[in-house]
Amino acid sequence: MVKVNGEEFDVAGKTIAEYLSTTNYDPKRIAVERNGDIVFKAQYNETLLQDGDSIEVVSFVGGG
Amino acid sequence: MNNDKLIIGGHEFNSRFILGSGKYSMKLIEAAVKDAGAEIITLAVRRANTKEQESILDYIPEGITLLPNTSGARNAEEAVRIARLARELGCGNFVKVEIMRDSKYLLPDNQETIKATEILANEGFVVMPYMYPDLNVARDLVNAGAASVMPLASPIGSNKGLATKEFIQILIDEIDLPIIVDAGIGRPSQACEAMEMGAAAIMANTALATAGDLPMMASAFKNAIEAGRKAYLAGLGRVLTRGASASDPLTGFLRD
Numbered sequence: 001m002v003k004v005n006g007e008e009f010d011v012a013g014k015t016i017a018e019y020l021s022t023t024n025y026d027p028k029r030i031a032v033e034r035n036g037d038i039v040f041k042a043q044y045n046e047t048l049l050q051d052g053d054s055i056e057v058v059s060f061v062g063g064g
Numbered sequence: 065m066n067n068d069k070l071i072i073g074g075h076e077f078n079s080r081f082i083l084g085s086g087k088y089s090m091k092l093i094e095a096a097v098k099d100a101g102a103e104i105i106t107l108a109v110r111r112a113n114t115k116e117q118e119s120i121l122d123y124i125p126e127g128i129t130l131l132p133n134t135s136g137a138r139n140a141e142e143a144v145r146i147a148r149l150a151r152e153l154g155c156g157n158f159v160k161v162e163i164m165r166d167s168k169y170l171l172p173d174n175q176e177t178i179k180a181t182e183i184l185a186n187e188g189f190v191v192m193p194y195m196y197p198d199l200n201v202a203r204d205l206v207n208a209g210a211a212s213v214m215p216l217a218s219p220i221g222s223n224k225g226l227a228t229k230e231f232i233q234i235l236i237d238e239i240d241l242p243i244i245v246d247a248g249i250g251r252p253s254q255a256c257e258a259m260e261m262g263a264a265a266i267m268a269n270t271a272l273a274t275a276g277d278l279p280m281m282a283s284a285f286k287n288a289i290e291a292g293r294k295a296y297l298a299g300l301g302r303v304l305t306r307g308a309s310a311s312d313p314l315t316g317f318l319r320d
Contacts, residue, residue, distance in 0.1 A: 005111040024114040029121060031109075031152035036145070038152050056111065058149050060120050062093075063108025063133055064084035064220070064247075064269035 004055045012051040017044040030059050068297065070265055072242055073158070073190030073211035075129070079103040080259070081289050082131065082244065083282070084269020085120060092278050093123040100282035104129045106160060106267070108136070109150050121155070131192065133160040140179035147184050159184060160214065160246075161193040170220045174201040178208050185209025194246055197231035202239045213239055214267065216247040217258065221270040223250025226258060236262040252281075252288030259292025260300060 001008045004019075011019045016039055020027055032039045033056040039047050049055070070077040083102035085093055097105060105128050107120065124130070132150035137143035140163065147159040161184065163176045177193045178201065184191045190211045195201055197215035205213055215232050218224035225248060226232070236243045242264030249255050255266045266289050275281035 024117065025112055026117070026119060029119045029153070030112050031149045033145075033149060038148055040152065056149075058109050058153070059112040060107040060130075060132065060150075060153060060155070061110045062085040062087065062090065062120055063135055064086045064106055064267070 001051060002049045002053045002055060005057055011049050012053070014049050015045055016047045016049065016055075019049060020044065025057055026059075030057050032057055068293070070242060072192065075190070077103045077129070079286075080265040080293055081255075081286055082106065082246075082265055082267040084267065084272070085124075086269050087273035088278060090118065090120050090123040093120070094125055095279040096272060096282045097125055097128060099279040099286065100272075101286045102128070102282075104131050104158075106131045106133055106269070107150075108133055109146050109153070110136070129158060130155040131158045131160050133162045133194075134180070135162050135164075137161075137163045137180075138165055139163060139173070140176040140183065143176070143180040144183050147180075147189060148187075151189070157188055158190045158192065161191055172196050172216065174198060177201075178204045181205055181210050182208035185211075192244065197228045197235055199231075199234050199238055202235050206239060206241055210241060212242040212244050212264070214244045214246040217245050217254070218248030220247045222248050223271055223274065224248050225250055225254040229257075229261070232258065232263070233261055252284045255285055256288040256292035256295075259289050260295045262296050263292075265289075 002011050070080050079101050081100050081102050082104045083100050084106050134143035134146040137146055143161050143163050161177055161180045163173045164170050165173050172194050174195050181191045181193045192212045193205050193210050194214045202213050218227035244265040245258045245263045246267040249268050250271045272278050272281050
């Protein structure tokens with residue numbers, strides 16, 4: 001299982017690009033972190049999600 | 065006045081009003097930016113929501129500098145992590161470092177802020193640290209590579225005004241970086257006063273978000289900030305220690 005933003009998903013073995021294509025995230029408007037390290041957009045196609053990974057997908061919201 | 069630029073990290077701005085984007089509808093952002101005349105707007109970074117297709121970026125006019133904050137960070141490490149994610153979101157290298165350990169008073173942790181500022185400045189960020197106004201800390205922030213210093217006027221979101229006025233004045237007088245008063249400014253008159261004191265800019269969010277008419281209040285702040293800046297540049301008239309001083313001639317009275 002892979003944890004994405006605190007929720008478990010059965011997506012181990014997929015690349016980040018493959019996983020994102022199954023979601024509604026707008027790839028232009030997000031940043032991705034895997035186990036605490038940023039995954040740059042150019043790495044989405046080659047980065048494989050592994051069992052136990054923790055992924056954060058973030059975007060901008062209103063704030064002060 | 066046309067040559068009176070606000071310079072932050074080598075970037076020039078004409079407006080001295082930094083606008084927050086929190087706690088109000090994204091649909092009001094364009095009007096707020098326009099009526100505030102703002103050129104910099106703050107944003108926060110949060111976990112992305114798959115259900116919302118709208119992005120706040122769709123509502124921010126072209127040419128506006130984005131200033132992501134590190135809100136949610138409880139220490140330097142978390143602030144650095146959020147700043148890096150913000151930069152990866154692809155909207156420039158400005159960051160407002162904001163580190164809080166307590167959720168009741170939301171006071172900035174000055175020591176962790178110095179640490180985060182140093183790391184991020186070394187990574188090429190334009191770092192604008194939010195801080196509790198303390199001269200020693202401000203000097204450490206200068207040495208850490210800050211591009212400005214952002215002291216709080218009173219607790220975040222309180223609209224209570226310049227509770228820390230004396231200490232902000234010390235920073236203005238002693239620190240050779242733009243001093244941008246952030247947090248607690250609730251009224252245009254308070255923004256004007258801070259600008260008269262020599263603040264380089266004002267950051268406001270809650271004062272607008274909780275106003276009856278947000279764009280109109282943005283416009284009121286714009287005018288107040290410009291008025292305060294002009295008064296500062298003009299040089300305020302002196303204050304008498306005691307007594308009075310007539311403005312009218314003391315001769316030629318209509319009497320014998």
